[in-house]
Amino acid sequence: MRTVPVYGGRMDAGSMAAAGPPVRRDWRAEALATLRLAGPIVLTNLSQMALALTETILLGRLSTDALAAGMLAVSLHFALLAPGFGLALAAAPLQAQACGAGRLPGVAARGWVRAVRRATRAALWACAIMLLPTWALLWESAGVLRALGQDPALAALAQDYTRAAMFGMPGFCGFVVLRGFLAAMERPAAAMWVAFGAVALNLPLAWLLIFPAGLGVLGAGLAIAIANIGMLLALVVLIRRDRVFRRFRLFGRVWRVDGPRLREVFVVGLPIAGVMLLEIGVFTAAAFAMGWFGTVAVAAHAIAIQTASATFMVPMGIGQAATARVGLAIGAGDPRGAQRAGWVAVTLGAAFMATMALLLVTTAPAIARMFLDPADPQSAAVAALGATLLMIAGAFQMGDGIQVVAAGALRGLKDTRVPMLFAALGYWGIGLPFGLLVARYGGLGPQGVWIGLGVGLALVAGMMLLRWRRLSAAAAQEVSRSPAG
Template sequence: MGTAATGRITLRAEWGPEIRTTLALAWPLVLTNLSQFALSLTDALFLGRVSTEALAAATLGGNLFFATLAPAFGLALAAGPMCAQTRGRGRGHLRGMRRDVRAAFWAVAAATVPIWLLLWHTQALLGLLGQEPALAALAGQYVRALMWGMPLFCGFVVLRGFLAAEQRPLSALVVSFAGVALNVPLNYWLIHGGLGVPALGAVGAGIASSLCNLAMFAGLVGVIARDRHLRRYHLFGRLWRYDLARLREVAQIGLPIAGSMALEIAVFAFAAIAMGWFGAIAVAAHAIAVQIASATFMVPMGIAQAATARVGLMTGAGRVTAAARAGWIGIALGAGFMAASAGALVLLSGSLAWLFLAPGNAGAAETAALAATMLVVAGLFQLADGVQAVASGALRGLKDTTVPMLLAGFGYWVIGLPLGLALALPGGFGPIGLWVGLATGLFLVAGLMLARWVRLSASGGLTLRRRLG
């Protein structure tokens, strides 16, 4: 057999199983992300049919909520690579993974209180940022109902990371879909009222989401407690004990993740606030475009989580070439999906915008037209968004989180947002100019993240070996 043919067989033998393993791990994580995203999507669908003002207020409040959520969320995400590398090392992994999970819980608890204090004053913060008083007041009420579910959601993320490291993501998927199913009747009941409960509007949507986060966290706790294999870890035993070394590791990994998320979330939150300068229609159109673009982003995010688990597992086991291969496979899968979704957003932009609006509402036609144009721009940056997400996830599997945070900060805040504001205001392009600037920033971040992964995975994994010490 020729050398070329032998090489093709070897390549297929090495890459084929990893592709299948990554896909098997990624698709439940993708669907889990979509189901969790569906909680806020359900809120938007219900509130968009109540009024444009209710949708705009929930968007402003929700953007602030997710921006301030980043520290706790990033610390929760640290459990994934930590558990994966601990499991990859093998010996003593039961005790080690229990300590990883417990440290992540402690870190989330420590971050929750200051975040709650900030969110309690949402109305005042939005007022200082120049929002209309009525919108700021309604957004503040929505966030005060939504904020109680935050630590429960982060606890769910910690347990989801543990299950991904165990290569058992289906439980999180089932629990997440149950949460979405619960959110629909809760939204209908609490937003519109009934059975002795008055119509609560946006506040009702916030309460429904908090209750669903409680149900999902409790669901995963129940799954782990009942499963014979998972029960061996005793994840909830002696939770009051803290491990200073593990807490330090959670902070070292999780805070840069939180920083990256905060930078990305905050730039879109600031964009939503800037949309408020153009009126409620611009805010509502921005909300629709972000919701749809975020829905497609859940797929590369799930692939990124699978890449984190696979790269972390191989790195912990010392299999540096396999770790590099796992990362490249994830990046290719994410890029392929987002290229397809870009075409769909461009072709279906008008129809997608009307999913969130009732034709009879005031300003609905103008909102739909602006949202459709924004979706065309969103389609153009889909590929970049997918690449940067999965590359970041692969780097996270190496516990490389600080440099990616700095790269994200440069792309979003030094290039993307200033360019968008320049195009929107002095440039005269309005809301669309802001979106073009954000798209440019995303392309830059994608290139920088990919270059970082190329550097760390070059020369047959030699850089990875150095990172293993």
């Protein structure tokens, strides 16, 4: 019986008739394939987010000052992690396109396996190179924070966290590179289980170091570093023990520098790092701007940003799945499949974030109270402002989800430079200046900063979506004009 290849399996002619119209079947199959891939990635992201979220809750129980210092430290930590994180993410489209090429008839297994191995090793080297200057800045983070106008006491506390947490950065970046490999192989579950294990380890470890050991903010930084290193080591062991993954020999002669592929990682990855730095940096700048309005504002911002970041992990995971799905289709010479994969992912991300918008708007006060000790004299003020910021965050959930999924789909095409320019314009050219203006001179205070963030996200979402529409349609039309099409 005649068979027709579809992503995620094969379908015979009889099954095709039962499945309904071909276009509807293709979109349904793509949605299922995306959900199967995105599910473990999303859970991995949520697990990683849970590491920071649980520590924020624990620090909030310690004191308002500890919560505020932790927020400043985490903001600076992730802002400076962005270059390494972006280069780690650059491995995903290279790995996916190499795996997709392996589906083409006549392609030797040895060739595409070697391409996957080269991309993985080069990404690991690129991350290592980029983290060296990051460490130098984090070691002197108190001075950096003071220069940015933060309270000296909070800056000193924040430095305790950053000096400990920075040693976990190589573990985090290495984990992201290997997670991209697993996504390209469409087997992301191993990374998910490793991340779950890290959460299970981090919660009691952070509690022990913060409270019984009396290390406070320093203990939180140590706990997150240990968790990140543990995630990388666990994933390395799992990959080396798996029969299929062993054939790639990802860690053989890892000390050898592959110049051409390292350059490719930087070409693709530096704009991704730029987008990450611009996006993380704008929220970091917002956290610093909150310092102008006092400790209560910084603590309330910590509550809102941690909650909004938790919801963001889902579309971020869908976007990472879109990178793999689009990259696999492009590598296999199927631009129409890539176009379908991107639009399916955008639809899934938008639908989820619409639900989260409703949840945040209706339950903001209850969420804010979860982070605080009722006995703290400042808790009532923090909870009230935190609830207001959460409702504003609810209003820009859709824009946040659409921009990250569209960026992930574009990444699957290895289109990274123009999205970086979009992020620069939307976040820093319009969103942040507008927010600071209405906060300082419009009398809106902390709420104005968050309104500016929402405006920036909406603009970036629109630009990303339009670019995805144009590039994906152009690729599909090119196929239609070809003799084979």
